[in-house]
Amino acid sequence: MNVAIDGPAGAGKSxxxxxxxxxxxxxxxxxxAMYRAIALYLLDSKTDIEDMNxxxxxxxxxxxxxxxxxxxxxxxxxxxxxxxxxxxxxxGNMASKTSAIKEVRDKLLSLQRDIAExxxxxxxxxxxxxxxxxxxxxxxxxxxxxxxxxxxxxDELRNAGEWPDIDKIKADIIKxxxxxxxxxxxxLKQAEDAVLIDSSDxxxxxxxxxxxxxxKAI
Numbered sequence: 001m002n003v004a005i006d007g008p009a010g011a012g013k014s015x016x017x018x019x020x021x022x023x024x025x026x027x028x029x030x031x032x033a034m035y036r037a038i039a040l041y042l043l044d045s046k047t048d049i050e051d052m053n054x055x056x057x058x059x060x061x062x063x064x065x066x067x068x069x070x071x072x073x074x075x076x077x078x079x080x081x082x083x084x085x086x087x088x089x090x091x092g093n094m095a096s097k098t099s100a101i102k103e104v105r106d107k108l109l110s111l112q113r114d115i116a117e118x119x120x121x122x123x124x125x126x127x128x129x130x131x132x133x134x135x136x137x138x139x140x141x142x143x144x145x146x147x148x149x150x151x152x153x154x155d156e157l158r159n160a161g162e163w164p165d166i167d168k169i170k171a172d173i174i175k176x177x178x179x180x181x182x183x184x185x186x187x188l189k190q191a192e193d194a195v196l197i198d199s200s201d202x203x204x205x206x207x208x209x210x211x212x213x214x215x216k217a218i
Contacts, residue, residue, distance in 0.1 A: 001026070001120045002135070003215060004128035007142035008188060009096070009176045010149030012199055012207070013124040016142060018073075019208045021122040024215060029066070029115050030073055031125035031132070032095065034108050036086035037064050037077045039094035049098055059107055066115070089157075089164070089172065096176045099126070100183035126180050129191035137218055139194035140211060148200045149173050 003026070005017050014030050021028035038059070042049060047058040065076040075083050085091070098104045112132050116123060125132065129139035144152075150170035157164040180188035190196060195214060199207050 001137050001215070001218070002116050002133050003122045003138045003140070003211070004133045004136040004191075004194075005122065005124040005140045005142055005211075006126060006129050006188065006191070006194065007124075007140075008149070008173070008180065009092070010153045010173050011142045011144050012149075012152065012204065013142055015204060016199075016207050016211065017122045017124040019204065020211050020215075023208065023212050024120070024122070026120040026122050027068065027115070028073055029112065029121050029123040030075075031108070031112055031123060031128065033073070033075045033083070033086055034064055034066070034111070035095040035099045035104070036091050037075050037082055038062055038104055038107070039091050039098050040082055040086050041077055042098060043091065043094055049101065052103070055101070056103060059103060062107070064108070064111070066111075087160075089169070093172060093176065096179050100179065100185060102185050105185060126188040127186035129194050130189060131186040134191075138211075138215055139191045140214075141190040141194040141196050142207070143196070143198055144200040146170055146174055146177070 005013050007013050014032065018028045041062050042058055045058055048054050063078050067074045067076060074081050075086060109132065115121060116133055123133060129136055147170065150166055150173055153169050154164055154166045197207060197210060
């Protein structure tokens with residue numbers, strides 16, 4: 001069974017998807033982490049993403065593997081575990097830009113579909129239900145207000161020992177929403193057959209329970 005969870009930046013997709021997968025015994029596939037791994041490489045290599053020759057050369061040097069240890073996903077970039085490094089705001093903003101590029105998306109599409117074909121998966125991202133897994137048995141569009149999403153991201157970074165600017169976080173979230181929704185290739189949007197869940201006034205456990213109930217009802 002395939003469950004697709006789409007939604008804007010900071011909606012809690014990764015946290016929710018991970019918990020739902022654990023509850024159901026499914027594999028959790030964090031597609032955003034894959035895009036972040038590519039973004040990290042492009043940043044570290046100082047690749048000019050406007051130069052297609054340079055970008056294609058960089059993509060040819062990128063190898064991404066997803067491994068699971070006790071149900072926890074680890075993202076490996078060229079054999080190095082980058083699960084922690086890819087979570088910075090800088091990498092996230094670069095991932096939002098590069099995920100709009102066809103060549104970047106094509107590199108990951110086959111990997112994502114192959115995992116879903118061979119396993120019961122919860123996959124989250126921006127275009128899972130509309131593009132990656134259009135035949136998923138259940139599609140969720142998870143969202144929340146920009147203020148709520150900014151506060152959640154702020155708390156996450158504070159818990160990691162950082163001192164972020166919540167106003168800048170909110171501005172970045174709004175900017176990323178605009179980029180994701182207006183990109184030419186596979187823009188962020190709610191699939192026609194997706195269930196809309198606004199988590200602004202819901203706890204994590206309430207959202208998880210709702211999705212688990214939807215899966216069990218199929």
